[in-house]
Amino acid sequence: MTLTADLYFSFRSPYSYLSVGRYRAMSEKFNLTLALRPVYPLAIRQPDFFEKNHPNWLSYTIRDMMRVAQFHDIPFGAPRPDPIVQNPATREIAAEQPYIRRVTRMGQAAARKGRGIAFAHEAGQLIWGGQPDWHEGDHLARALERAGLDAGEIEAEVKDQAEELDAEIADNQDALEKSGHWGVPTLVFEGEPFFGQDRIEMAQWRMEQRGLTRR
Template sequence: MTTTIDYYFAPQSPWTYLGHERLTNMAKAAGASIRVRPIDLGRVFPVSGGVQLKDRPKQRQAYRLVELARFRDYLGLPLNLQPQYFPVVPTLASRLITAVQLSEGDAIALKLAGALMAAVWAQERDIANPQTLTQILAESSLPAKYLTQTESVDVQAAYDAYTDSAIELGVFGAPTYVLDGELFWGQDRLMFLEQALLKRA
């Protein structure tokens, strides 16, 4: 039986970006599959005590930048601490990932999600802009039709269902990795997820 990781994330999250490649490599090494689950943090935060970045105390906002720089340098990943297009409304990008996931499967959606995160944090691109998303689809060898599908009832229903599922599980931030009902919140908990995967090997 294949081990499955449910991957709850938001494409605008720098922490999700920092852990994305490590997660995919870890799952591959463990022979595990990943179920792609983009979620609406705008719905998750109010029911879990989360606070939008702009509403956090200045001390927390400042320390966030320190931690991002530390992880960027430690992991050797390109990351602009204050990218041009952030904050960014993630709804269209999240629904695009969902549309691709429904049609192409989790593996292709996972690659697209990584491309969208890199667009925000490494490439200074606006993932709320349909033209940018069309370009990223092309770069990912995916047809532009998926952008149109973001408005479909099925895509919105799936996106809502993933968010509902996250709330029911107790997810309160992104990224959260769920293995057999156990939550691992944050890219800095990937080592614990790896340990859990090794126990199942």
């Protein structure tokens, strides 16, 4: 029996990146099908969110995500550039967001073909693994190909079906909130949400209770 679950994911979320490779490995090891459900980050959906955080939030988050990467031996570095276009002095989020919209639409197009998790992992390694200018040249095209996709086909969908892809991405966000959570990464299995990169083992434990077996 093959179990199924949904992974809600943002390409701007460091914790999403720190989880997706481990979830990909889980799906390859066990009889498990994971569907990527990409969402736009809080910077797009709620631009003032980060202004309301405690002053210690940013410094702690940076420290924590770096040690998570070290603990799991995951390549990690600040995105170059940030997927979100933002004024570094005022923190104002720009109206035009070409980077995050393009890569998120790619993720949704990949998800349509059942290769979303693989692409999210490959693209995540570009964005968060230290690849400079990850948004230029053929970096994303090669990530699509490594994920088993036709890069030209996906690029055409992103260009020609932007509105349809955005509607699907909005549906992902609605489904995430209906599951009982709102943030990423969140794995939803049989209606139960598991939020955070530190809930992967617990999600596996629950699946094992439901009959998860090795391939």
